[in-house]
Amino acid sequence: MTQTAIPYLFMRGGTSRGPYFRREDLPEDLETLSQVLIAAVGSGHRLNIDGIGGGDAVTTKVAMLSKSDDDWADVDYFFAQVSVEKQLVDYKPTCGNILSGVGPAAIEMGIFSPSDDTTEIKIRSVNTGAKIRANVQTPSRELIYDGDTAIAGVPGTAAPINLSFLDVVGKATGAFLPTGNLRDTIDGIDVSCMDVAMPVAMAKASDFGLTGQETAQELDDNREFFARMEAIRLQAGELMGMGDVTESVTPKFAIIAPARSGGTIATRYFMPWNTHPSMAVTGAQCIASCALTPGSVADGLLERPGTSPANVVLEHPSGTIEVLVDFEMNEGFHLKAAGLVRTARKLADGNIYVPRSTWGGHT
Numbered sequence: 001m002t003q004t005a006i007p008y009l010f011m012r013g014g015t016s017r018g019p020y021f022r023r024e025d026l027p028e029d030l031e032t033l034s035q036v037l038i039a040a041v042g043s044g045h046r047l048n049i050d051g052i053g054g055g056d057a058v059t060t061k062v063a064m065l066s067k068s069d070d071d072w073a074d075v076d077y078f079f080a081q082v083s084v085e086k087q088l089v090d091y092k093p094t095c096g097n098i099l100s101g102v103g104p105a106a107i108e109m110g111i112f113s114p115s116d117d118t119t120e121i122k123i124r125s126v127n128t129g130a131k132i133r134a135n136v137q138t139p140s141r142e143l144i145y146d147g148d149t150a151i152a153g154v155p156g157t158a159a160p161i162n163l164s165f166l167d168v169v170g171k172a173t174g175a176f177l178p179t180g181n182l183r184d185t186i187d188g189i190d191v192s193c194m195d196v197a198m199p200v201a202m203a204k205a206s207d208f209g210l211t212g213q214e215t216a217q218e219l220d221d222n223r224e225f226f227a228r229m230e231a232i233r234l235q236a237g238e239l240m241g242m243g244d245v246t247e248s249v250t251p252k253f254a255i256i257a258p259a260r261s262g263g264t265i266a267t268r269y270f271m272p273w274n275t276h277p278s279m280a281v282t283g284a285q286c287i288a289s290c291a292l293t294p295g296s297v298a299d300g301l302l303e304r305p306g307t308s309p310a311n312v313v314l315e316h317p318s319g320t321i322e323v324l325v326d327f328e329m330n331e332g333f334h335l336k337a338a339g340l341v342r343t344a345r346k347l348a349d350g351n352i353y354v355p356r357s358t359w360g361g362h363t
Contacts, residue, residue, distance in 0.1 A: 001356065002355065002356050003353040003354065003355055003356055004353065004354050004355075004356050004358070004359055004360060004361040005351040005352075005353055005361075006021065006025055006026065006036070006040070006351060006352050006353070006354065006361075007021070007022065007025055007349075007350070007351055008020060008021050008025075008349065008350070008351065008352045009021075009105050009108055009109070009346060009348075009349045010052065010346075010347045010348040010349065011063075011101040011104070011105060011344060011345065011346050011347055012101065012154070012344060012345045012347060013063070013095075013097050013098040013099065013100040013101030013102070013342070013344045014096065014097030014098070014099075014100040014101075014151065014154075014281060014342040014343070014344065015058060015097050015151065015152075015153035015154055015277070015278045015279070015318070016058045016059070016061050016095060016097035016098050017054060017058065017059045017061070017347070018041075018053075018059065018060065018061040018062050018063065018098060019040060019041075019052065019062055019063075019352060020062075020063040020064075020065065020101060020102075020105040020109075021062070021063070021064045021065070022064070022065060022066065022109060022111075023064040023065060023066040023076070023078055024066060025362075026064060027359055030091065032359055033080075033089075034080075034089040035358050035359065036354050036358055036359045037062050037080055037082050037089050038051075038082060038087050038088075038089065039051065039354040039355060039358045040052065040062075040352050040354055041053035041060045041062070041082045043060065043082050043083050043084065043085075043086070043087050043088070043089075044085065044086070044087040045085065046084060046085050048060065048084065052352065053082065053084065055084060056084065056274075056277075057081070057083075057084060057249075057271040057273075057274060057276075058097070058271075058276070058277065060081070060082040060083065060084050061079070061080070061081060061082070061095055061097075061098045062079070062080040062081075062082060062098075063077060063078075063079060063095075063098050063099075063101065063102060063105065064077075064078040064079075064080070065077060065078075065102060065105060065106055065109060065111055066078075066111070067111050067112075068122075068124050070124050072122060072124070072131060073122045073123060073124035073131065074106075074112055074121050074122045074123070075102060075103075075106045075111055075112055075121055075122070075123050075124070076123075076124050076126050077094075077099060077102045077123050077124065077125055077126060078091075078126040078127065079091070079093065079094045079095050079098060079099075079125070079126075079127050081093055081095070081249050086247075088247060090247075090248055090249050090250075091127060092127065092172065092248055092249070092250050093127060093128075093172075093198060093249055093250045093252075093282070094125045094127045094128050094130065094197075094198070094282060095280065095281070095282065096163070096165075096197065096280060096281020096282040096284075096285075096340070096342075097280060097281050097342065099123065099125075099132060099134075099163065099281065100134075100161050100163065100281070100342035100343065100344045101344035102121075102123055102134065103119070103121045103123070103134035103135075103136040103161060103344075104136055104143055104145070104161070104344050104346065105346075106121060107119070107121075107136065107138070107143045108143065108346060108349075113141075114136075114138035114141045114142070114143060115138060115141065116138070116139075116140065116141055117137075117138065117139055118135050118136065118137060118138060119135070119136045119138045120133055120134070120135050120136075121133075121134045121135075121136065122134075125171075128168070128171035128172060128197075129167070129171050130165060130166070130167055130168045130171050130197065131165075131166040131167045132163055132164065132165050132166065133163070133164040133166070134161060134162070134163055135161065135162040135163075136159075136161055137159040137160065137161075144159050145158055145159055145343075145344070145345045145346060146158065146159060147159030147160060147343070149341060149343050151321070151341070151342060151343055152278055152279075152316065152318040152319025152320055152321060153277060153278030153279075153316075153318035153319065154343065157343075158343035158344070158345055159343060160341050160342075160343060161341070161342050161343060161344055162339065162340075162341055163281070163339065163340050163341070163342060164337055164338075164339045165197055165285060165337060165338045165339070165340075166337050168196055168197040168282075168285065168335070168338065169195065169196055169335050170195050171195065171197075172195050172198070172199045172242070172250060172251075173195045173199055173240050173241055173242060174195075174241070175195060176194060176195060176196065176289075176333075176334075176335075177193070177194060177195075178193055178194075178195050178199065178239070178240035178241055178242075179193050179236075179239045179240055181193075182293065182295040182296050183295070183296065183297060184236070184239060186232045186235045186236060186239075187228070187231060187232050187235070189203050189207050189208070189232055190203060190204070190207065190297050191203045191232060191236060191297065192290050192293075192296040192297045192298070193236050193239060193240050193251065194286050194289060194290055194293075194296075195240070195286070196285050196286040196289045196335055196338075197281075197282040197283075197285040197286055197338070198250065198251075198252055198280065198282035198283050198285070198286050199240055199242065199250050199251040199252070199286075200251055200252045200253065200254055200283055200286040200287065200290075201232065201233055201236035201240075201251050201252070201253050201254075202253070202254045202255070202256055202286075202287065202290050202296075202297055202298075203232070203253075203254075203255055203256075203297055204255065204256060204257065204297055204301070205255040205256060205257040205266075205268070206257065208225055208228065208229070208255065210225070210255060210257075211257060212255055212256060212257020212258075212266045212267065212268060213257065213260060213266060214268065215317055216268075216274075216275040216276070216277050216317045217275075219268060219270075219275040220274050220275050226273070229253055229270065229272075230272070230273070232253070233245070233251060233253045233272055234246060236251055236253075237250075237251055249271060249272060251272075252269065252270060252271065252272055252280070252283055252286075253269075253270045253272050254267055254268065254269045254270065254283060254286075254287055255267065255268050256287065256290070256291070256297065256298055256301060257301065258301050258302065259302065259313070259315050260315070261315055261320070262313070263313035263314060263315040263320050264288075264291060264302055264305075264312045264313045264314065265287075265291045265298065265301055265302045265312070265314060265315070266314075266315040266316075267279070267287050267314050267315065267316060268316070268317065269283045269287070269316065275317070276316070276317075277317060277318060278316050278317060278318040278319070278321070279314060279316040279318075279321045281321075281340055281342065284314055284321050284323050284340065285323055285325075285335075285338045285340075287314055288312035288314065288323040288325050288338065289325065289327075289333065289335055289338075291304070291312055291314075292304060292305070292310060292312065292325060292327060292333055293332070293333040294333070308325070308326055308327045308328060308336075309324050309325060309326040309327070309339075310324075310325050310327070311323075311324050311325075312324075312325055321340070322340070322341070323338055323339070323340055324338065324339040324340070325337075325338050326338070326339075
């Protein structure tokens, strides 16, 4: 054969979608692995016409799973963000939406055995070292996807997957406030740079002349804003100790504004070169932490909850996402854990094929 077959699951996780692999079924070295993932997704074309990507950053994500050798974890989750139009793969970030499918995928792959009623799976993010508890619905030890839980950005309903994120502060940069400041001024814009589950630079929408209520398409069409935002993001990456982030999707960027639909705060999140159609699970934790932190750019945009845990409702282009934040205020904001509810669904399984010239498979 002129192509190499690789077993995979094709799953929706939260508001993202992509292939889920066993790590052992892929090349060990990252250079070859990147070429395999580029070929699988069809990276390098805006429609990903020669692969299974969907022409959007939320549909060119990859999960690679293995049984964990960590004393705490059951499953290791290695994430890759594959570029849509550039033949690039970024292993620095993680993805909380794709993480939503890790528990079901681990059961489907036989990496973890289900329990009665609800199965708790302890997941370690290989990219960041974060620890996550995922509770998956398994009545009579049978994995189910049907249910009554709806999440904004996904049509219909499905079985709930409860995620509890632990030890997610400073995983990319080493600190909650990587610059050492609650606010930095970059190109005349006040920015709060925080590292909670995902390093994110956040600013008020009004400082860009925006309302924070714009649709994703309206923002994507505003190339002047994107050029200004990207210049700030690159400088924020330097200030956060992340070096040259020109070709990295981290740090992400977000704008915030007062809520208008009963939520805690309104936000728009960038991936970073286009607008997220809804909200990233990891980014939501960082934005929620910013909202709860006195002295951040969120000051004056909301009435902060005074007790922990706090249910922070973020308004985004597709609706809302709720983050249950367990925190303490002791000489500043300190996150203990963050909980979210997501859903997932298995879409297909079988083999994905890449040219043998890209990788000949394990011998």
